[in-house]
Amino acid sequence: MKKVLMVFGTRPEAIKMCPLVKEFEQRPGIQPVVCVTAQHRQMLDQALKSFDVTPDYDLNIMKQGQTLFDITQSTLSGVREVLDAAAPEVILVHGDTTSAFAGALAGFYAGIPVGHVEAGLRTYDRLSPYPEEFNRQAIDAMSAYLFAPTQRARANLIREGKSEKNVFVTGNTVIDAMQSTVNAAYSHPELAWAADSRLIFITAHRRESIGEDMRHMFKAIRRVLDENQTLKAVFPIHMNPEVRRLAAEVFSGCERIHIIEPLDAIACHNFEVRCFLCLTDSGGIQEECPSFGKPVLVMRNVTERPEGVETGALKLVGTNEEAIYQSFTRLVNDSAEYSRMAGAENPFGDGGACKRIADVIQFGHCDEFGKAQDYVG
Ligand code: UD1
Ligand code: UDP
Numbered sequence: 545m546k547k548v549l550m551v552f553g554t555r556p557e558a559i560k561m562c563p564l565v566k567e568f569e570q571r572p573g574i575q576p577v578v579c580v581t582a583q584h585r586q587m588l589d590q591a592l593k594s595f596d597v598t599p600d601y602d603l604n605i606m607k608q609g610q611t612l613f614d615i616t617q618s619t620l621s622g623v624r625e626v627l628d629a630a631a632p633e634v635i636l637v638h639g640d641t642t643s644a645f646a647g648a649l650a651g652f653y654a655g656i657p658v659g660h661v662e663a664g665l666r667t668y669d670r671l672s673p674y675p676e677e678f679n680r681q682a683i684d685a686m687s688a689y690l691f692a693p694t695q696r697a698r699a700n701l702i703r704e705g706k707s708e709k710n711v712f713v714t715g716n717t718v719i720d721a722m723q724s725t726v727n728a729a730y731s732h733p734e735l736a737w738a739a740d741s742r743l744i745f746i747t748a749h750r751r752e753s754i755g756e757d758m759r760h761m762f763k764a765i766r767r768v769l770d771e772n773q774t775l776k777a778v779f780p781i782h783m784n785p786e787v788r789r790l791a792a793e794v795f796s797g798c799e800r801i802h803i804i805e806p807l808d809a810i811a812c813h814n815f816e817v818r819c820f821l822c823l824t825d826s827g828g829i830q831e832e833c834p835s836f837g838k839p840v841l842v843m844r845n846v847t848e849r850p851e852g853v854e855t856g857a858l859k860l861v862g863t864n865e866e867a868i869y870q871s872f873t874r875l876v877n878d879s880a881e882y883s884r885m886a887g888a889e890n891p892f893g894d895g896g897a898c899k900r901i902a903d904v905i906q907f908g909h910c911d912e913f914g915k916a917q918d919y920v921g
Pocket of ligand 1: 554555556583584585586587588607608609610612640641642643674675676749750751783784785
């Protein structure tokens with residue numbers, strides 16, 4: 545029986561790791577041990593509840609206004625104690641958060657093999673997203689197992705000199721998560737409110753955008769909402785107080801946007817599948833909406849998910865007010881452009897990522913997702 549410690553701390557990591565916890569639980573050869581840092585407290589708990597996962601260890605590190613120093617220090621020392629107590633054979637972390645980075649670092653220092661779920665994503669701009677691009681590159685440098693979601697992510701890793709035998713193309717586990725969340729009978733008062741309109745789904749939280757860039761993003765959205773009576777927007781707002789302050793400032797008095805508390809993952813996916821389009825700077829939502837045929841305007845200057853831009857499901861619109869306003873207006877008015885984006889292929893997975901990762905942990909190999917020739921460029 546292989547004991548696998550899974551370390552994660554934020555909402556998106558939980559949404560993408562919980563399906564893997566469930567896959568491990570079904571396998572007699574693997575014993576999952578879940579350690580949450582709780583870098584997010586309420587938003588993590590919401591996601592754990594959606595997938596019915598109870599952590600074995602909870603470091604409970606979140607502080608209001610926490611810095612990268614706080615998160616790194618408390619995760620590193622907390623995971624060290626868990627390693628002593630649980631003595632795992634492998635540590636798995638996910639993605640690019642500071643919990644994932646410090647969790648991987650703890651494993652690396654302790655001499656325990658680290659596996660990186662969602663390896664190989666890159667912008668190659670160390671400051672964007674910040675600090676995620678550094679975190680993901682550093683985690684990949686420390687990892688013995690590199691679970692790349694796409695052939696393109698694999699190609700990044702191989703180009704950087706990672707050994708082919710350590711890289712496995714699995715698809716993204718978020719696509720697995722979505723198999724159990726979307727429900728045709730789902731209802732919600734906010735969906736009822738927007739039922740007479742085209743629903744615009746909005747999220748925003750990136751650290752490097754907080755300040756003027758985020759103000760520009762919100763102003764552009766407000767202008768389009770003010771000009772179009774056929775639109776209503778729902779914005780489940782991140783718990784970061786700075787994001788809340790900016791949204792309150794820009795959207796005050798706008799009746800066609802509802803700013804609501806964070807949705808749980810089941811609700812969020814059911815809003816996405818029912819929306820007209822999404823404006824976001826989220827990583828995970830760039831992967832989810834293309835599966836539902838929903839166009840995504842990505843309010844960032846770079847993306848580590850260029851596959852979606854290449855298939856046409858995502859459009860990078862930056863953080864400039866005028867550029868966002870123009871792209872959003874075009875998508876609202878130009879049905880040919882809308883259909884092109886909505887009809888684009890989802891390149892991020894097929895729902896089999898967790899099985900593939902578990903096969904690698906248990907047997908050392910898996911049948912990979914996608915074909916090497918799928919990646920060109
Ligand atoms: C973190 C990750 C980011 C990820 C994002 C997902 C880092 C450095 N950042 O960014 O990669 O994309 O999560 O959402 O790892 N807060 C609460 N309750 C919560 C969650 C957050 O009150 O449940 C508030 C707290 O005041 C906290 C602040 O939000 O201090 C910021 O949280 P933090 O995890 O530091 O940064 P995020 O922007 O959420
Ligand atoms: N999400 C959620 N509730 C919300 C907003 C987002 O459950 O109110 C989910 C969303 O479906 C996706 C993940 O959270 O799976 C994305 O998280 P976030 O945007 O916070 O982080 P990122 O993906 O950018 O790291």
